[in-house]
Amino acid sequence: MRPTHPLVALRQARQHLLEFGHCPSGMVQERLARSWTRSLAAGLVPGGQPRATDHYSSTALRQVLDHNPELLAHSRPVMQYLFEQVRHSQSVVVLADRRGMLMHTLGDPHFVDKAERVALTSGASWHEEHRGTNAIGTALAECSAVQIHGGEHFLERNSFLTCAASPILSATGALLGILDISGDYRNGHAHTLGLVSTAARMIENRLLADTCQRHIRLHLHTEPEGIGSVAEGIVAVSGDGWIVGANRVGLAQLGLHTGDLGAVRLERVLEVRLDDLLSHHRRRPQQPQALRLPGGALLWAQLQLDASAWPGPAAPTAARPARTQPTAALSTAPDALAQLDTGDARWRAAADKARRVVGKPIAVLIQGESGVGKELFARALHASGPRRDAPFVAINCGAIPENLIEAELFGYVAGAFTGARKEGSPGYLRQAHGGTLFLDEIGDMPLALQMRLLRVLQERSVTPVGAAKAVPVDFALVCATHCQLLQATEQGRFRQDLYYRINGLTVQLPALRERSDFTALVQRLLAQLATEQDLPAGVWVAPDLLARLAAYPWPGNLRQLASVLRTACALLADGQNTLDWEHLSDDVLHALQTPAAPGAAPARGARTVPGAWPNTEPPPAVALPSSGQSLQALSHAAIAQALQAACGNVSQAARQLGISRQTLYRKLALNPVG
Ligand SMILES: Nc1ncnc2c1ncn2[C@@H]1O[C@H](COP(=O)(O)OP(=O)(O)OP(=O)(O)O)[C@@H](O)[C@H]1O
Incomplete structure (x- = not known):
């Protein structure tokens, strides 16, 4: 909204802020008062310049562009459309990343010169810390649409601008970036905020359709004609009925919060079964169906399924004969893997591969770090x-003592050996009959047992210890290892014939530091923790901390991240819902407060948030590796830090890293810390 308070009130409020450090209430909007106070606390002076670190290098800009391909791809056409609407109004249309760095601008040539003078150009940071109150930075800080007009800007040099900005959220509610229109304040119009907010919704809907293409999407509106409009709600549902994504309207229609995503089933919020929705859709794919909310209100819904993810007659565009994908299979097919999918391309590629062999007699080998x-x-x-x-x-x-592993796996008959249970034991292999046997850390299996396991897999029967007769077994086999098994076979530590038997299909899961979906994973873990610890939904991480967490190499991967978030949630005070530095334990603080070397680029393939740590803390005791060093080096440095913080206590360091003591010893044996 264009401000209604007169210029005089604005001046008086600013004067009061500078003299007393706060704005008197009622003089300016609360949101503006909060933003001015933050700007002052960041050390900015109204008549002064932006902070020195307000512009990122071209390398940092390139990295941000590389990290946001989907956001850019879906924003560009919408920005072009927006630009057409404001073409002759001396304005620029701007896309910023989730830390306020400008990624792309489209400007009116008459205004571009002026805009460039205040750095409304790619690579500039418009975070409040750098430029004080401004629509981009304030929309980021408040996570809501904001219009900042003329003298409301904290820095006087920006007071010729009028800016309207809206956050762009992912399908799971994570902040992805900011869309903004900035122009000459004399041409400011109250409608601009509505325009920019609508355009942000359009981008969000495109992103949602893209990231949730494997899911069933429900398009919802109170009128059937409203479906397909920008005002529609969209809700993504997994094959087994969990709500896994939604746009803001969809959340509001169903009375949900982002924290509910992945934790609430469709039938809990709509009086309908997924099977019924699917069968209606199969019969009349183009016709919306009326649904009731638990309170009795009516909502119209239309399903959308992607032909590639949902082949068969249920997909409106699918041309496959019904026999290749029976109708019943569609309504019952659960996709538990899709529920774990938070958007990383490598993880998704692994899941897609594995999905194709489900139900077939092909052993799957999952490789990846601990x-x-x-x-x-x-x-x-x-x-x-x-x-x-x-x-x-x-x-x-790796966890069963060597002398027990044979009996534990293959079972034993009564009295087979001293200490055996009187009634004998069927063993794990027989317990898995009909289901799935998961052999974790298969690389740690002793050589002698590898031979016996191979025989079981070849003959599909198991002979318990002390028994004369073999018992038939039938299970799907999935193995996992943190080491490169092929290398172990070359070194004679793992049987080659067993390797080929368990390796029908290998999938490699990426390390956390290599994943591009860090924010979505944090969101997912927080939603789980909120249920686990009975916290109110909607716990989130302060942006600065999130950026720092995103840049940490996480040698203990998701286990370590889950453990850090679990502790942080437990330290939240009543009524608090923002995780911040105060909620971290000291060893984690120590590890995170080690800033990357200035301008340091991550190793190839690593996920980073460039410039994420603008306020450098005291210099590190153990410095992180600098530009060009490998992921192993990053991981090694994190281990060194953890050991130092734990004064050499391996158990404590392993706990902090979220890995087992055994794994830490193994890492240290391969790469000792001085
Ligand atoms: N997609 C996910 N969503 C939420 N939490 C996850 C996810 N993946 C892993 N985790 C968390 O990480 C922990 C470790 O996961 P898991 O035991 O499957 O890893 P792993 O690779 O098998 O580890 P190891 O090699 O040490 O056996 C889990 O307990 C869970 O807390």
């Missing part, structure tokens, strides 16, 4: 397949 989620992936694979109602039996081959 804590990347191999077991969770295996469980989801099991839950997605035809054996999902039978047991999933997980065994950590």
Whole structure:
């Protein structure tokens, strides 16, 4: 909204702020008062210049562009459309990333010169810390649409501007960036905020359709004619009925918060079963269906399914014969893997590959560092397949003492050995009959047992210890390892014949530092923790801390991240919902407060948030590696920091890193810390 307070009131409020450090209430909008106070606290002076670190290098800009391909791709056409609407009004249309760095601008040539003078150009930071109150920075800080007009800007040099900005959110509610229109304040119009907010909604809807293409999408509106308009709600539902994504309207229509995503089933919020929705859609794909909210209100819904993800007659555009994908299979097919999908392309490629062999007699080998989620992936694979109602039996081959592993795996008959249970034991392999056997850390299995396991897999039967007869077994086999098994076979530590038997299909899960969906993962973990710790929904991480977490190399991967967030949630005071530095334990603080070397670029393939740590803390005791060093070096530095923070206590350091003591010893054996 264009401000209604007169210029005089604005001047008096600013004077009061400078003299007393706060704005008198009622003089200016609360949101503006908060933003001015933040600007003052950042050390800015109204008549002064922006902070020295207000412009990123071209390398940093390139990295930000590389990290946001989907946001850019979906924003560009909308920005072009927006630009056509404001073409002759001396304005620029701007897209900024989630830290306020300008990624793309489209400007009226008459205004571009002026805009460039105040750095409304790619690479400039419009974070409040750098430029004080401004629409981009304030929309980021408040996570809501904002219009800042003329003298409301904190820095006087920006007071010739009028700017309207709106956040762009992901399908899971994570802040992705800011869309803004900035122009000469004399041409300011109250409608600009509505225009920019609508354009941001258009981008969000395109992004949602893209990231949730494997899911069933419900397009919702109170009028059937409203479906397909920018005012529609969109809700993404997994194959087994969980609401996994939504736009803001969709959340509001169903009375949900972003924290509910992934934690609430569709039938809890709409009086309908997913099967019924699908069967209506199969019969009349173009016709919206009327649904009731629990309170009785009516909502119209139309389903959208992607032909590639939902082949068969249910997809309106699918041309496959019904026989290739029976109708019943569509309505019952659960996709537990899709529920774990938070948008990383490498993870998704691994899941897509694995999905194709579910239900087939092909053993899957999951490779990846400790804590990347191999077991969770295996469980989801099991839950997605035809054996999902039978047991999933997980065994950590590295955790069972060598002298017990044979009996534990193959079972034993009564009195087979001293100390054996009187009634004998069927063993894990037989317990998995009909279901899935998950052998974790398969690389740690002793050589002698590898031979016996190979025989079981070849003969599909198991002979318990002390028994004379073999018992038939039938299970799907999924193995996992943190080491390169092929290398272990070359070194004679792992049997080659077993390697080929368990490796029908290998999938490699990316390390957390290599993933591009850090914010979405944090959101997912927080939603789970909110349920686990009975916290109110909507816990989030302060942007600065989030940026710092995103830049940390996470040697313990998701396990470590989950553990840090769990502790932080537990430290939240009543009524607090923002996780910040005060909610971290000291060892984590120490590790995170080690800033990257100035201008340091991450190693190839690493996910980074360039310039994420503008306020450098005291210099590190153990410096992180600088530009060009490998991921191993980053991980090694994090281990060194953790050990230093724990005064050499390996158990404590392992806990902080979120890895087992065994794994830490193994890492230290390979790469000792001085
Ligand atoms: N997609 C995910 N969403 C939420 N939490 C996850 C996800 N993946 C992993 N985690 C968290 O990370 C922890 C470790 O996951 P998991 O045990 O599957 O990893 P792993 O790779 O099998 O580890 P290890 O190699 O040490 O056995 C889990 O307990 C869970 O807290």
